[in-house]
Amino acid sequence: MDFLKRAAFVLGGIFLGINLINYFVMGHTGDYLPGGERMGEWRAAKIREACYPALEAPERDGLLPKLSTDTHRVDWRDLDRTRDMTAALNCYLVTHPNAVCERNNRAYIVDYINHYFAKFDEMMNTAKRYGEAEMSTVRKLWDSPRNRAINAALLQDTSSGRLIKADFGWSVPTAMKPMLDRYKGTSDNCPKA
């Protein structure tokens, strides 16, 4: 019995350690999204490769996020990441509106939506230290035509049941909670294969 307890603790420790490393170090947060009929394997998402061209030269897209002022405290790495994430999510949701209907794509897109809103929150938290002017700069940065198109697509996808609260599991982005709650119980209108 003692041996079994020890073995269980060792295995539990290894399991916990592997998962913590996978989540926090490797950043494979998609592994922890709910499974089931609606959600597939994020690694197998075809939309990821289909959208590589959208990420090739984001600087040429004038509709992507731009800083509205020269007097800001936004790091260029955050700025680049904002542009890349917006370009990618715009491709996943706006350019390919039906991509989210496929199980693997849905898992990948849900994970990406989490990262997208987490980045916005992180930048807003940094901006808070500098006051309202900096927060307004960051808000404007994330309010480009592409960001607005993403928001509209998210509203569309939640209202049509293509994205539901259960898809996000325990990690629902705060910004999406109201719309997911509002359209709770809507059955999806994805084209049937």
Place this chain on the structure above:
Amino acid sequence: MAGEFFSLVRMPLIAFVGGFLVVGGWIWAPQISSLVQSQFSGGPSVSMFADTNRIGRPEVAPVVRSCIFKVMDIGVDATKMEPSAAYFILKAGSMQANVSTMLGKSDGWSEIQKGNLAASWGQLASCIYALEDRQLCDPDNRAAAVEATMKFFGYAKQIEGSMPGSDARAMENLRDRLLIVLKNHRRYGTLIASDFGSFAPAEILQVMRSEQKETRDICKR
């Protein structure tokens, strides 16, 4: 009871810590290496233990915006480039020089590179200190001033004795000017010893820890 519990959790704990060290070490090794290098070789960066209310993020500092393109010749791309990106290029050059030092590649080329880095960081520090004194009340500006100063002194020490006469004199003049400016900022309360941490070059620590009391704190005005 506690001993029994400890003996039960000991193995998984060791397994977890071991696994974390191996995988985390593999992933973070480059950062840790460059951090250690920057701390002890090419002049330390901003102290890890500095007060975060006093020391902010140097790359986004307004003084860097004003000064970086006077130091870095980016060419026609300068208008398109974010100042924080140019600052990152300067830092990346420093990391490369640190790696060369770590690998023992101290040839003529790396000496020239270190000389250029010392000059660049020194010019950046001079430009920052030439701006209004109260600018250093801002934590990001202060961090930029601290980092540029420490990098300059770090590289200047490394190339000491290996520079031609006129360059060595210019470097010496810059060094003296910066030490005078540091003394002034210490008196104004805009810079204090702990901003530079414990690994700062000896000349800086000597100035910042001198007995002279600060006369005023211009940031409190």
